[in-house]
Amino acid sequence: MDKFTRLTTVAAPLPQENIDTDQIIPARFLKTIQRTGLGKHLFADQRYDESGNERPDFVLNKPAYRHAGILITLDNLGCGSSREHAPWALLDFGIRCVIAPSFADIFHSNCFKNGILPIALPRNVCEALMDDARQGENARLTVDLQAKQVIRPDGEVIPFEVDPFRREKLLEGLDDIAQTLLEKQAIEQFEARAARAWIPSTRGN
Known part of the structure; x- marks a missing residue:
């Protein structure tokens, strides 16, 4: 997992509430267990018409948002099913940070597990950031995870809170498996002790 x-x-502004995971990645694209290749299907039902052509609006x-790295929405982002494909699709498109007033719990957790930083900020702040984002390439946002700050194009600093453990994992680029492997030596020592303590008896055979 890449460090954050x-x-x-x-930042791409999407002023919608209750964006569920089926909107983020429709169910018909869940046939893969690969984490790559889903970016082209992100928000497919809103991005494309019935013939597969892009909806220009x-x-x-x-053009300004084809390479956006931040998505800003409104309340309850990621509700609906628990599909992990939703953050996979966001990440494959290039989104590394999502900002909203609130998130569905499982989606929030899945974002951290896949290297995406979800930031919860008050609705009025999200709306102000969307106003910034509407300026397109003329206004870039900065998200500093080390300092726990969002920096607006005019220099205003907006602090945010994040779970310390999850923050450290993102800073170090550690997913759950990589985090576990940090304790590889201790795990191997434990397994060796357990193997020595449990020796099947052959008596009575």
Whole structure:
């Protein structure tokens, strides 16, 4: 998993509430267990028409936001099913940070597990950041995870809170498996002791 320290990029504004995981990645694209290749299907039902052509009015199809690294929405982002494909699709598109007033719990957790930073900020702040984002390439946001700050294009600093353990894992680029492997030596020592303590008896055979 790539480290997340400081991100300066264009942010895509999507002023919608209750964006569920089926909107983020429709169920018909869940046939894969690969984490790559899903970015082209991100928000497929809003990005493309019935013939598969791009809808020019959808934010991610606009030239300024085709390489956006931040997505800003409204309340309850990621509700619906628990599919981990949702953060996979966001990450494969290039989104490393999502900002909203609130998140569905499982989606929030899945973001951290896949290297995406979810930031909860008050609704009025999210709306102000969306106003910044509407300036497209002329206004870039900075997210500094080390300092726990979002920096607006005009220099205003907005602090945010994040779970310390999850923050450290993102800063170090550690997913759950990599975090476990940090204790590889201790795990191997424990297994060796357990193997010595449990020796099957052959008596009575």
